[in-house]
Amino acid sequence: MRVKMGLDEIKSMFDLNGKVAVITGGSGGFGRAAAIGLTAYGSDVVVTSRTLSSLEETVSEVEKQGAKAMAISCDVTDADSVSAMAKQVVDQFGKIDIMVTGAGIAARHPAEEMPIDEWQKVMDANVKGTMLCCQAAGKDMIKRGEPGSIITVGSIRGFLGHPAGYTAYGTSKGAVHLLTKQLACEWAKYQIRVNCIAPCIFWTPLTEPILNDKELYKIFMSRIPIGRAAEPEDFIGALIYLASPASNMMTGHIMSVDGGAAAG
Numbered sequence: 442m443r444v445k446m447g448l449d450e451i452k453s454m455f456d457l458n459g460k461v462a463v464i465t466g467g468s469g470g471f472g473r474a475a476a477i478g479l480t481a482y483g484s485d486v487v488v489t490s491r492t493l494s495s496l497e498e499t500v501s502e503v504e505k506q507g508a509k510a511m512a513i514s515c516d517v518t519d520a521d522s523v524s525a526m527a528k529q530v531v532d533q534f535g536k537i538d539i540m541v542t543g544a545g546i547a548a549r550h551p552a553e554e555m556p557i558d559e560w561q562k563v564m565d566a567n568v569k570g571t572m573l574c575c576q577a578a579g580k581d582m583i584k585r586g587e588p589g590s591i592i593t594v595g596s597i598r599g600f601l602g603h604p605a606g607y608t609a610y611g612t613s614k615g616a617v618h619l620l621t622k623q624l625a626c627e628w629a630k631y632q633i634r635v636n637c638i639a640p641c642i643f644w645t646p647l648t649e650p651i652l653n654d655k656e657l658y659k660i661f662m663s664r665i666p667i668g669r670a671a672e673p674e675d676f677i678g679a680l681i682y683l684a685s686p687a688s689n690m691m692t693g694h695i696m697s698v699d700g701g702a703a704a705g
């Protein structure tokens with residue numbers, strides 16, 4: 442089968458008008474930037490987090506751009522909560538075209554002291570949470586028979602070890618990377634593309650203590666050839682590309698957006 446593109450389709454390959462995107466972790470650094478970026482390219486957005494009030498700022502920024510936005514409370518580790526969230530999106534907007542799994546947590550301890558309950562919490566939020574959200578979106582896309590794009594959030598730590606106690610986090614992100622490839626292989630036949638953005642460290646309230654510590658900053662920057670930590674807005678370009686028809690031939694890809702950290 443040949444898929445030919447005319448000039449109009451080429452010009453509109455990043456256009457997301459008419460699309461409905463769900464972003465989990467919508468109150469976080471990545472999630473907020475993702476919501477603003479997707480809206481800027483025409484999508485309506487649903488942002489989710491456990492606490493509704495934490496989403497108010499993101500929703501009001503999105504609405505300022507004239508897009509439709511909705512906030513939903515959802516715990517990504519709870520299957521019932523994720524199904525209820527997906528149902529609410531479909532009831533309100535009719536569909537899910539784009540799912541961005543931005544919710545995630547980290548924990549750092551030396552491997553020999555890693556508390557296993559904390560390990561499990563990281564696995565639940567990052568791996569089970571990603572799977573449940575992909576599953577909920579995938580079910581809607583398959584049922585409607587329409588193409589969809591799912592974008593998971595991995596990490597440079599899903600590729601490379603680090604001396605600073607990342608056994609739980611790194612393992613969870615390695616799992617997210619492989620989950621992305623697995624879903625891509627299973628759902629390509631439904632025209633559902635599943636790709637992953639793998640960031641290096643970026644500025645959020647949680648990483649500020651690390652990035653504001655001169656010694657730690659030096660250690661982290663020694664591993665990032667571009668020589669700076671990312672900003673949440675640095676991921677918008679990759680996100681729009683993966684969400685839109687511009688990346689129609691791409692699925693199962695782990696896209697490093699990391700200032701070259703994974704390159705050497």
Ligand SMILES: NC(=O)c1ccc[n+]([C@@H]2O[C@H](COP(=O)([O-])OP(=O)(O)OC[C@H]3O[C@@H](n4cnc5c(N)ncnc54)[C@H](O)[C@@H]3O)[C@@H](O)[C@H]2O)c1
Pocket residue numbers: 465466467468469470471472489490491515516517518542543544545546547566570594595596597639640641642643644645646647648
């Ligand atoms: N900040 C970094 O340097 C960095 C680097 C690489 C990858 N990442 C990944 O990027 C993603 C976003 O990170 P961030 O830095 O924006 O983090 P953040 O802490 O600012 O945001 C995380 C979001 O996830 C939500 N969340 C956590 N557990 C949840 C649960 N059980 N149910 C629902 N929501 C839940 C939080 O409420 C928050 O909205 C995460 O997957 C993180 O692992 C972050």
